[in-house]
Amino acid sequence: MNLMIFGAGFSGLAIARTLAGECGFAAGTTRSEARFGELRSAGLSPFTYEGGQPSPQLHKALSKTTHLVMSIAPDAGGDPLLDAFAGGLGEIMPKLEWIGYLSTVGVYGDHGGEWVDETTPCRPVSKRSVARLAAEEGWARLADQVHVPLAIIRLSGIYGPGRNALRTLEQGKARRMIKPGQVFNRIHVEDIGGATALLARQCLGGIYNVTDNVPAPPQDVVECAAKLMGVAPPPETDFETADISPMARSFYSENKRVSNARIRAAGYEFLHPDYEAGLGALWRDAAWAG
Known part of the structure; x- marks a missing residue:
């Protein structure tokens, strides 16, 4: 497994630590070089990325990436990588085998306290959740174009x-x-790492609520x-x-x-x-x- 994590923050670093011993190559991006030491301590080769086209150095790392985790939240202009990769993923990541997109259970919107699962229609309320749902759809299109499984990982309130x-x-x-x-x-950050690692190892696609x-x-x-x-x-x-x-x-x-039955059925046992x-x-x- 050659791993690339776009947006190696709180959740991204937990994923990196979980998979550290299983990767031939592991890298992650951050906006600031001041965080390079933190990424290295989690086993990641650090790169800066602030949007737009990847640098030549980052592009080289992407060329050998087999497993991609996207953990950058959309901003007012949408998901920055959807624009950067609009021409398709195949040329940039010819070895790609799996994509994981970290999203939010906020895409379901309000259901008056009733249970929801991955089959529940999404009706997001906040602008940030509307943007997340649009990003999910954008990544689904990119993954379909290269016939690579995409796991959409919907997270609840993160703590750790x-x-x-x-x-x-x-x-x-x-x-x-x-x-x-x-x-x-809620979801403990260690369980974000563990559940994402399970999906990555098995190259499982689909939508999964990763929540307690x-x-x-x-x-x-x-x-x-x-x-x-x-x-x-x-x-x-x-x-x-x-x-x-x-x-x-x-x-x-x-x-x-929010039900987590699907990720448990896939074999994940919550820590x-x-x-x-x-x-x-x-x-x-x-x-x-x-």
Whole structure:
């Protein structure tokens, strides 16, 4: 396996660490050379990429890539790589065998707290989720042109070392926001790495929800973190009157329970099947602070 990760951030590095010992070649991109050391520590040869056509050096690495992971979020202009690769993937990556595109469960939109799975029609609400769905469709077209399997990996709220309720509680930023009936799914970053690695190893295509087993109210997660730390949880705040950013409020406009049955049927066993297991492991291993 020769791996290329476009956008080697929090999730991309977890994928790299999971597959590090299985790659003949592994590389990743970042916008800043300041992060090169971080990429190297995860086993990746680092390249800068800020959009547009890849540099000659990056182009050379792409020519031997067999497994491509795309983890760059679309911006106001859309997915930057869809424009860069508009002429087709075959000439740029002649050895390509599999593509993984990291998307979001936000593409499903609001379902009033009901269960959704990969067959549920998408009706995204936010502009960012609309852009994600358009990017999924664009990558599907590129993959079809070269007859390469594409795994669309829809992620729920990501947490892990340095990015979790324990950390926000310690920083004094945690809020116990109450909106009756509201639930969210979550996913530990290690399970993003593990599930993506399984799909890459088997060159599996299709849509997969990579999310935990237990959708839960957000205040329950804060209470769990407080119990682990042995501190009192913050006071309850009514969502309707809370002073929060428009982006934070927009997350609460979507309410659904997301099934992960398909990725489990593909053979993936979650390391952290719910938020209690995930937060417990972060606290036990002293990894919560990052």
